[in-house]
Amino acid sequence: MKVKGRAWKFGDDISTDHITPGRYYHLRSNMPELAKHIMEDADPYFMKKFKPGDFIVAGKNFGMGSSREHAPLALKIAGVSAVIAKSFARIFYRNAINVGLPLLIAETEAIDDGDLLEVDLLAGKVINLSRSVTISASPLPEFMLRILNEGGLINFVKKYGDITV
Amino acid sequence: MGKTIVEKIFSKACGKEVNAGEYVFASVDLAMIHDITAPLAIKAFKEIAGENGKVWDPGKVIMAFDHQVPADSINAAENHKLLRKFAETQGILNYDVKGGIAHQIMVENHVEPGMLVVGADSHTCMYGALGAFSTGIGSTDMGAVLALGKLWFKVPESIKFDVYGKLERHVYGKDVILKLIGMVGADGANYKACIYGGEVVERLNISDRLTICNMAIEMGGKAGIVEPDEVTVKYLKNVRGLDISFDFIEELKSDDEAEFQNVELDVTGMEPQVAKPHRVDNVVGVSEVEGTKVDQVFIGSCTNGRFEDLKIAAEILEDEKVAENVRLIVIPASKREYLRALKDGLVEIFVEAGALVEAPSCGPCMGGSFGLIASGEVSVSTSNRNFIGRQGSPEGKIYLVNPAVAAATAIYGEITDPRKI
Numbered sequence: 001m002k003v004k005g006r007a008w009k010f011g012d013d014i015s016t017d018h019i020t021p022g023r024y025y026h027l028r029s030n031m032p033e034l035a036k037h038i039m040e041d042a043d044p045y046f047m048k049k050f051k052p053g054d055f056i057v058a059g060k061n062f063g064m065g066s067s068r069e070h071a072p073l074a075l076k077i078a079g080v081s082a083v084i085a086k087s088f089a090r091i092f093y094r095n096a097i098n099v100g101l102p103l104l105i106a107e108t109e110a111i112d113d114g115d116l117l118e119v120d121l122l123a124g125k126v127i128n129l130s131r132s133v134t135i136s137a138s139p140l141p142e143f144m145l146r147i148l149n150e151g152g153l154i155n156f157v158k159k160y161g162d163i164t165v
Numbered sequence: 166m167g168k169t170i171v172e173k174i175f176s177k178a179c180g181k182e183v184n185a186g187e188y189v190f191a192s193v194d195l196a197m198i199h200d201i202t203a204p205l206a207i208k209a210f211k212e213i214a215g216e217n218g219k220v221w222d223p224g225k226v227i228m229a230f231d232h233q234v235p236a237d238s239i240n241a242a243e244n245h246k247l248l249r250k251f252a253e254t255q256g257i258l259n260y261d262v263k264g265g266i267a268h269q270i271m272v273e274n275h276v277e278p279g280m281l282v283v284g285a286d287s288h289t290c291m292y293g294a295l296g297a298f299s300t301g302i303g304s305t306d307m308g309a310v311l312a313l314g315k316l317w318f319k320v321p322e323s324i325k326f327d328v329y330g331k332l333e334r335h336v337y338g339k340d341v342i343l344k345l346i347g348m349v350g351a352d353g354a355n356y357k358a359c360i361y362g363g364e365v366v367e368r369l370n371i372s373d374r375l376t377i378c379n380m381a382i383e384m385g386g387k388a389g390i391v392e393p394d395e396v397t398v399k400y401l402k403n404v405r406g407l408d409i410s411f412d413f414i415e416e417l418k419s420d421d422e423a424e425f426q427n428v429e430l431d432v433t434g435m436e437p438q439v440a441k442p443h444r445v446d447n448v449v450g451v452s453e454v455e456g457t458k459v460d461q462v463f464i465g466s467c468t469n470g471r472f473e474d475l476k477i478a479a480e481i482l483e484d485e486k487v488a489e490n491v492r493l494i495v496i497p498a499s500k501r502e503y504l505r506a507l508k509d510g511l512v513e514i515f516v517e518a519g520a521l522v523e524a525p526s527c528g529p530c531m532g533g534s535f536g537l538i539a540s541g542e543v544s545v546s547t548s549n550r551n552f553i554g555r556q557g558s559p560e561g562k563i564y565l566v567n568p569a570v571a572a573a574t575a576i577y578g579e580i581t582d583p584r585k586i
Contacts, residue, residue: 013351013444017552021559022532026240029204041553061352061385065552067287069205069303090356090387091287095303141188143317153305154212157312 002120003081005054007128009113010042012059016066016092018042020074028070035077052079055119057111059085063092072096082119084108084126084137097144100152106137167420169323170392171358174298174417178281185322185424193225195275196310197284199267200230200241201531202303203248206285209308220255221314227275228252229260229267234526236262237534265499265525268292268467271299272375273404273501278393279417283310288467288549290359290381294374295401296393296417298358301382321387323358324349325425328365330433335583337477338373339469339547339567341365342380343438345430347448355385360425365432366391371400372473379468380549383445392418437582440565443553451570451582459564460542461492462575463556465523466530469547469568470498472505478572479511481583487519488578494536495520496528520575529556538563545574 010018018041020034027034039046039056056062056075062085063071072095075083082102096103102121111117115130122145124137140148150156168176169185176182178191198206211218220226228248233241245262252259264270267284268291276282278296283289285307292299302316310316328341346353359381366374374396378389391397393414401407419425436450464470464478475497487493495515497503503525506512515522529536530548537557538544544556544563551563566574569583576586 015550015552017532017550017555021554023537023554023557025201025531025533026238028201029240029244041559061355064351064385065287065382065550067285067289067301067303068202069305072303073205087352087355089352089385091301091303091382094306098303098305143188153309154209157213157309 010058016071019071064089098153104137167422194280202285205304206307210311223256269499291379293390327363338376340438342377359386442562463546465496466548474568481572493520
């Protein structure tokens, strides 16, 4: 599965409060509205340049902080194709897979703000079309890939009735 | 090769011997949900189990409202109503708005050494102070737990933090954990269990042990743990009347030959620590930020809202007044801690000093309820996160401190070293 979109680049340690600020939590039962504020505290102009299908690219420890699943869910609902980062905070990583937001762990130095990327999620390959560079991502553990392929944990459990690892 | 306490707890929860690094499917002993994350968890649960599905074991699920308490909006009130109905239908114990912060409720009433506990909140890692393995999970994971009573885990590797030396006056568990987070960084323990030990930790009371376990997540940790000992056994006996045998505790503790990554900290001569905006690992000694003007001081949260914390603050605030341009908000962590503070006269000291004492809840730490800061304002807080916008305006600043620094700061209106007063 190949997806094309622009990269929007962030630094290290982007927290769940950057992704979905606490002051918008009154919107949590209205996820499409909450999704209009993603990344606002990391870049107030993010939603002006972001288009559905684009990628979020970051340094290490993306998604640190809260266990609030609204963070990866809001990114998914806003139309983020995938988050590509050097590493992810543990709870965010699980939550993203569980809600079906694709993640890739890769070196992100060769990607700049606004670069056009073509990403093969299954093969874990990122092609930076703006710079003609190909980056390999670490593959996800096999059973996580199965959860992601079913569109998240709910569909997975509904289909298989249980979780096997 | 010996086993860590983490591997022992997972082996029991899996019904077979497992080791760090393995992906496993484990039964959980307790599950905690609160007003912010429960609605999504219930939605996930219903998608799996059906609209009329039953939770796997209602006796093992605990619900509490603590983030928007009492309801701060119609939206929150509707949310509470929906959750009450779910708890009633399912036969789940619901502390509603009456118990305080969910984490403190769990520690005071439910968690036992050796348990595997999950909670739909990142600071669930706190319960390890009683020798349990407890970790924060998202709402979809919680939906699966409510339906199945089980969840997939990667059995984590462990870091052993050996803390030795002697703590100075007005230097506490909070300062130890801030220092450690500053040392290893915000992702220094990512995916790992943080096991705290050494002579300093052995001497800490349960309140301070809860503080250091609570903030394991701020270095990425999956759980914070203090290996259970006499202090743990006494606490469970006093607070809950539980008889935990020393044989059980000895069996549960990590084996001498178990493998850890080791981090050492000598606290001798260490001053109170402060995490500067906007990162929890941006840690300096209080002397570096002394004199910083502040607008609001918050003493409370699951990190430092217990009686012991309030006592430290009250001893400094007794017969003193909060500075004219400062708001001091004090919030006990639970009903039990609130009553202890009342009976000991602490609440009177706070009110006389000019503080607002609120009913148990997360308070300003939630960042979307009450007690928020405006743009350009500075908050000094005993809570656990100083991220941008965490306590209100994204143009505000938050400094994280221990309760003594917070109290001294409230009196002088600028960040103050409590050892100097």
